[in-house]
Amino acid sequence: MPKQRRHHDALLALRRRLFGYACALCPNLPNAEDLYQDTMLRAMSARSVPVDQTALRVWVFRIMRNLWIDGLRAAGRLPELTTDDDIDLQIVLDRPDDLTINRLAVRQAFMKLAKPHRDVLALVDIAGFSYAEASQLLEVPQGTIMSRISRARATLALSLQEDDTLIALPRAQGRRTTGV
């Protein structure tokens, strides 16, 4: 199989996950489409690409992430990338059974997450990266990935609990016993 065709096939196999990652990073669909298309363009026209499939996945998602960061930098919004909210995980997840999870609510709650949280959740849940691969891509220790995933899901749960207009089930009694 010609090398270039193999490369393009590998990229095509990642299309949906790449677009899912773009949707997770960008605030609206047009931006996500632009980010996706710019990434595909760069990846398809690259002269040197990793042969190993795992390395190729990390490589192409890194292209997308770098383009996204470049965009944030150009818009003067890069500092948001390093913001890491501090929340009480135990309080948020103590009474998880009253969560109603529907796609619209989750989409809105997801987009409210801090960028580092959206980034890491998208890499693991949408792009399907393992913690080790996400760690390699983000160039942070695996413990940081674990911590960010944990906080991201806790924040997502909190956001779903708090949004009266989107959560259909009655709120559980005594859920906010210590006030969040």
Place this chain on the structure above:
Amino acid sequence: MSEHRFSHETLNAFVDGALAPAQSAAVIAAIAEDPNLARHVATLHRLKSAVTTLNADMHLPPLPTPLDRRRPVWRGAIAAAILGAAIGGALWFGAQPSGPDATPGVALSPLATHQIWADTANPQAQAHLPDDFAWLTPVMHATGLQLAYAGDWQNGLHLGYIGANACKLSLFIQPDDRPDTALDIHLDQHLQQASWTTSGLHFSIVSLDMDTSRFATIATTAHTKSRDHLPASAAQIALINAARLPCLA
């Protein structure tokens, strides 16, 4: 309040399949004894599942083309990429595309054709299998996948199958005068491909994000049946049935 001994990080890692087997076993044992912990983990599973399928209904935007006027700076690079794909495809297949499956002027690979079909496939659609390939019917019926598309492709046939759980599988059949070949199968977590040649026909099966055991079972059974054309045995049908699992995307 749950009194379990696991940190939130550990429970999330459990849900993500990132724990070592011994740690996972410890969490599973604790879940069995602690309903609060079980609910906690169930919520994490639901959150993960919700995020995983967040963009499942989004239509993929088209790949960049030379006519894309939004990025005139990239036109040269885009044209080169598309031309490269076209040349690569033509060299590979040595034939011009035909039928509704093909992009005019570009000989698409089975994977690219599958991607384009899968992105726009109608789950409610039904198609009819040509009589020559009736031997496929019991095999594919056992997979739970329905024939949703049958069209021309590279002087041959493209059959598109859709399952109830987001699975899509394409089978390509082309005339091929070369000698018979053994089953060549490639299994990756995200991409599964199989191909073989028998009795003057070349078969290619492509799927994305299908459980690899399920794909291998389908491919090996289809390979066998394409050679002997005998009805699938009860054991073969049972194997295919037992291998049914939802697809990731």
